[in-house]
Amino acid sequence: MESEQPHVEDQISLSKYSKRVILETILGRPDGGVGLIGRRIVVGGWVNRPASSEKEPAVQAPEAVGPKDVSCVEVLQSRLPFFRSIIKVFGGDHHRMRDKLDTIIPKPPQPSISILQISDGSCVSSLRVLVDSALASPSHVMPTGTCILAEGIVQKPLLQDKEIIELKAEKIVHVGLVDQDRYPLSKKRLPLELLRDSTHFRPxxxxxxxxxxxxxxxxxxxxxxxxxxxxxxxxxxxxxxxxxxxxxxxxxxTTLLAKQKADDQSAATDDFEELASQLEAKQKQKSGKNSVQTDKVNFSEDFFSxxxxxxxxxxxxxxxxxxxxxxxxxxxxxxxxxxxxxxxxxxxxxxxxxxxxxxxxxxxxxxxxxxxxxxxxxxxxxxxxxxxxxxxxxxxxxxxxxxxxxxxxxxxxxxxxxxxxxxxxxxxxxxxxxxxxxxxxxxxxxxxxxxxxxxxxxxxxxxxxxxxxxxxxxxxxxxxxxxxxxxxxxxxxxxxxxxxxxxxxxxxxxxxxxxxxxxxxxxxxxxx
Amino acid sequence: MESEQPHVEDQISLSKYSKRVILETILGRPDGGVGLIGRRIVVGGWVNRPASSEKEPAVQAPEAVGPKDVSCVEVLQSRLPFFRSIIKVFGGDHHRMRDKLDTIIPKPPQPSISILQISDGSCVSSLRVLVDSALASPSHVMPTGTCILAEGIVQKPLLQDKEIIELKAEKIVHVGLVDQDRYPLSKKRLPLELLRDSTHFRPxxxxxxxxxxxxxxxxxxxxxxxxxxxxxxxxxxxxxxxxxxxxxxxxxxTTLLAKQKADDQSAATDDFEELASQLEAKQKQKSGKNSVQTDKVNFSEDFFSxxxxxxxxxxxxxxxxxxxxxxxxxxxxxxxxxxxxxxxxxxxxxxxxxxxxxxxxxxxxxxxxxxxxxxxxxxxxxxxxxxxxxxxxxxxxxxxxxxxxxxxxxxxxxxxxxxxxxxxxxxxxxxxxxxxxxxxxxxxxxxxxxxxxxxxxxxxxxxxxxxxxxxxxxxxxxxxxxxxxxxxxxxxxxxxxxxxxxxxxxxxxxxxxxxxxxxxxxxxxxxx
Known part of the structure; x- marks a missing residue:
């Protein structure tokens, strides 16, 4: 694909029915979305479990984080020297970058940037979204499964890693919280057998x-x-x-056993009485020989007669x-x-x-x-x-x-x-x-x-x-x-x-x- | 379409899964099938009610046919002078045409050609098929609804009318007869309300x-x-x-009332007894207050518990x-x-x-x-x-x-x-x-x-x-x-x-x- 289409237009495919941009139309482009850098877009999705950890990333004091329990924020902080050098190379909005670095380096009071990977189901790939704590509290937006609708600017990643683009959020339009203690996908990766008990979440x-x-x-x-x-x-x-x-x-x-609303007791009784009388007829017939014929009589009162x-x-x-x-x-x-x-x-x-x-x-x-x-x-x-x-x-x-x-x-x-x-x-x-x-x-x-x-x-x-x-x-x-x-x-x-x-x-x-x-x-x- | 494709190739689109040619691929061509004249094909379909009559065309002696009850065979016979002149113009296989004329002009013993319009459901149009009585008896193939699979040669119509092509059958591969007295579509055109009683025939x-x-x-x-x-x-x-x-x-x-095979009486009895005992429990509970709870108990034995x-x-x-x-x-x-x-x-x-x-x-x-x-x-x-x-x-x-x-x-x-x-x-x-x-x-x-x-x-x-x-x-x-x-x-x-x-x-x-x-x-x- 890339060789066929070396110059990608920076057009955005908007869904016909909402301002949201479907991630597959960005991440699935031959250029991986690079042509969209600088553009303002709205994306929506659910926060992924961080790839580097089986545990939920919570906002923690850095000293409490062990090497295996590393969170997304942690990953960013551990790479700070490299991060600083990239920013120097970029130049540009230096003052703003400086501000951001200040927010990431933990010091009291602790503003911070939540770094999320969100998926919207349109493709396997996810988009990295940076959310300043001034826009939304990390404890709200970081739990796995949180729903986010965010408006922001597509940018080249501040950290040099496998991501090609990321979104710097400028407005959080919607957050759907997660009750972490009860959300089955909060826990470490579940095997398919256990996911079957949560058919409504497993997609x-x-x-x-x-x-x-x-x-x-x-x-x-x-x-x-x-x-x-x-x-x-x-x-x-x-x-x-x-x-x-x-x-x-x-x-x-059948409608002979039809569910009746709680406030419709008498009708329920009628139906059951009807059925009971049919059963009685059936039982009388059992002594006879032709019980198939009886079945027919029983169901003549059913919805389709x-x-x-x-x-x-x-x-x-x-x-x-x-x-x-x-x-x-x-x-x-x-x-x-x-x-x-x-x-x-x-x-x-x-x-x-x-x-x-x-x-x-x-x-x-x-x-x-x-x-x-x-x-x-x-x-x-x-x-x-x-x-x-x-x-x-x-x-x-x-x-x-x-x-x-x-x-x-x-x-x-x-x-x-x-x-x-x-x-x-x-x-x-x-x-x-x-x-x-x-x-x-x-x-x-x-x-x-x-x-x-x-x-x-x-x-x-x-x-x-x-x-x-x-x-x-x-x-x-x-x-x-x-x-x-x-x-x-x-x-x-x-x-x-x-x-x-x-x-x-x-x-x-x-x-x-x-x-x-x-x-x-x-x-x-x-x-x- | 016609202007875009003035020279139609005489290709036949065979169904991938049978030698039969689907009528829509012939009659739906820009040339109406003219490019296929002379080709040998296999077609299948059901015999239409003749457009000129609301009644079933039966093979009848011409003198018994009134002007309104005209059958397909009749139509051909009434146009014989014109028919003869067309054949003269055609020339070609004169001897064979002569034979055909002989078979159509009624004389004892009476070989004849059944002239059928068949539809195969692929389009509204139908194809005219000529079947010599030596191939299949008119009384077999002419009733409305008869199923026919025929191999034959596409030809220019012998009669000049609205048809552009017709098929001269050379081999009848299959005939599915109709029991005219019982076939609801044998009768004159049925209104949609009556067709609803024959959902299996109305297509x-x-x-x-x-x-x-x-x-x-x-x-x-x-x-x-x-x-x-x-x-x-x-x-x-x-x-x-x-x-x-x-x-x-x-x-x-439910499977609580499951249909039981005639040879599985004891199982049927069990299921009904089970249901009966559930109903009994239900009736006891009726005097109490919580009948919704009872319902739950009743259906715990159903297929999905x-x-x-x-x-x-x-x-x-x-x-x-x-x-x-x-x-x-x-x-x-x-x-x-x-x-x-x-x-x-x-x-x-x-x-x-x-x-x-x-x-x-x-x-x-x-x-x-x-x-x-x-x-x-x-x-x-x-x-x-x-x-x-x-x-x-x-x-x-x-x-x-x-x-x-x-x-x-x-x-x-x-x-x-x-x-x-x-x-x-x-x-x-x-x-x-x-x-x-x-x-x-x-x-x-x-x-x-x-x-x-x-x-x-x-x-x-x-x-x-x-x-x-x-x-x-x-x-x-x-x-x-x-x-x-x-x-x-x-x-x-x-x-x-x-x-x-x-x-x-x-x-x-x-x-x-x-x-x-x-x-x-x-x-x-x-x-x-």
Missing amino acids: RTTTVASVMRIRNALTQATNTFFHENRFLYVQVPIITTTDSQGSSEIFQV CKTYLTVSGRLHLESYASALGNVYSFGPRFRANKFDSKKFLAEMWMVELEMAFSELELIVTGPFEKISYTEAVETLKQVTERKFETKVEWGVSLSEEHESYLTEEIYKKPLIIYNHPKELKPFNIRLNDDGKTAAAFDVIVPKVGALIRGSQSEERINMLSTRIKELGLEKKQYEWYLDLRKHGSVRCCGFSFLFDPLVLYATGLNDVRDAVPFPRSFGKANN | RTTTVASVMRIRNALTQATNTFFHENRFLYVQVPIITTTDSQGSSEIFQV CKTYLTVSGRLHLESYASALGNVYSFGPRFRANKFDSKKFLAEMWMVELEMAFSELELIVTGPFEKISYTEAVETLKQVTERKFETKVEWGVSLSEEHESYLTEEIYKKPLIIYNHPKELKPFNIRLNDDGKTAAAFDVIVPKVGALIRGSQSEERINMLSTRIKELGLEKKQYEWYLDLRKHGSVRCCGFSFLFDPLVLYATGLNDVRDAVPFPRSFGKANN
Whole structure:
């Protein structure tokens, strides 16, 4: 960049919506901001933990500071001889510099300059800001996490170190204090596991802020990719009556148990009484045989007059749009009430799903990845002797996370496509292969991440679909709308879903998906 | 476009993922596809209802066809003299043309050409495809909604009419039949209200397909806008423990009532018994005073060990990210269990929300729209005599849809910003104005659409926030994480949420938001 643009204009990119200059537009310039020296700007951000110390820098008497507990102010003072010589070289506003030196050299009464590194989340880099104690008390502005909005002049650093520019504050517009005793990030650098208890603060750490910028870039790239490839975005419903995978790990959506305001006791009572009477009816029916029918009666009083769930997958709905618009995709939250604790899967995850009309699976399963059939995968795993798996490998049983990891990390050591799974392991609408046993599906397994993509070709033969619905004991009525797509202008359709959150895990090299998601939700854990 | 690119290359844009050519890449060319004449291509799509008829074209004996019931085949036959003369002019493959004429002129045995208009959803235009009965029976391929994948040669139309090119099919790769008696779109053009009962088919109509393409364009434009303006995308959680607006119109998420598979009766019983015993405990407590405490105990056995809801608004969560990354936005589904039937609001709607750190409301409420305070709005409406409102206008009461419509459609006749609402009408976290009565909020009301945008400045003073939480009788524990943001490095933050679905309504000129949403969900209505 620098060679392409040797003469940087001293233009400042103001945010359209505030006078604040976003730090990335200064620090991310090819010249690192040097072209802006002398300019007056407004910056905002949060005070970083000083790089030289794991402890909070407090304003202390110099003699109380040990060599390891050195604060920012200390660093400046210890370099004073060098500092003085630089100022001599600069010349210029000598009188003012002299004043500043006087304020830094500790003597009673003790005016001082707080030297802060502030970040505003727009980039990894931070800006050094010098705040005279006449503008704001060091004890107010120096604690890690303090919010500052400051107007000042960009200048060449008074201290010669890695910084290229710094801001000399002339006006402090806003200070958001920190209660140091209670602020979790005041303490020394927290590991990611502990940060998970403070999901509302952790984006203020360099690691999580970086993860979120990567997440943002991947989100935009995902949308751009599909847009450029002429896929239309369809917002599939989150609340659905269709349990697309016949899963029991599903969240129910209801207003029957609705939260009632404290001042609305009578309504609360009504709702609970209603539910109680439904339960009574249910219990009476238990002695009878047809309890599924009873469920229907129970939920006829619910908001949608029927049972509704949080969607596990939007692919059935997406297919209805593929059967009209051709290539479509969706990108949104999907839900699974999975109680299994996993570093790879959460109860709420963002998923990219796509459906392509007029396509067959052969066209998708081509690519540079290693490809093995489910049957081959099972045979390979059965021959493994040097590792004891917790769950037994057997044809017809799902490969577990440990099986998939072993294949991709230990045996193939690269991403792996496993295709043609037993039909019993896949949803009712996946196309049955000619062997009558396996379904036209594939999973892409990625080292460290696990199953990132699950793809399949939809069953276009309506009699096969009906048979599968019967075999799986699904309630046919729920799927009539989907069967309709086969009865009228059926098209061969392929698609896949890919979990966005593990993609972020993969791109960042993190180990736990909880650190890749803004507010993770998993069994027993929903903080806010 | 045409003037810029007079010589169109005869390149075909193949989809990366199938041999099918997307119609928009042919019909949307500056030359309308003329440059492709003579090329062999594969196209796929669904058969349109013939423009000349509201009825399904069936293969009929010509004598049975009345002048108004004219079918596509009929149209061709009625223009045969002209057709013959064109062929003479063309010359070329005379012998083959002669054969074709023979097949079209009805005589026993009756080979014929089905003339179809097919759409693949990529654009409004359709392509004419000629299918010889030797390739596929007219009764199979002609019904509206039939799916066809055909390989053929692009040719100049044999009939001179509005079409610029047509495809002479040489191979029919796939036909998806239609059960005409049951296919709702077989019947004459359905009004949008009736199409709502067939959400899975309606994207096959020109209107809804167009709406969905506009929706897609608006979605992409929204993301591009924020990306270009350096807002970071944050996926806020859908499942939340925080009822951000203290609303009683909220959906609860639970696994306590989880759907059980028919073969899993005992587990179902357990769950219901558990719930029943919780209700019993609840009923015992009803005689006591602290029923809110009881609720907590009840839901400790739920998936997240507490009560969880579908998010009404992501702005509180977004603010936590604005307090670290600066300018952030989110775009996703939000939920409100509103039983009020409305053409403008649904139970599940997509919303764009943004938060800007270091901003105050003054910076946002500038623009070309008319601006009035809530108090002025109430005074204006009170003076209205020519219209009787269903709900009385009174200071301190929410303006209803009819009030807002009247102001924007009848009085101001343009989009309108109403600001400074009584604090009681806004969530606990909106900044209290200096008058102590109103909150720093604004709504943007748009003719025909209603409240499109709701914006506000967050309360940065923690004592004010605590007071508001107490005044509203909210459970403070639920908001501790949010109060934390004020205790540690608080920043002035503004933002707004804007409903995406009414924006589509506005852009398309439709009257009912149900027609602008792929699968609408409203009180009592969730089809799939």
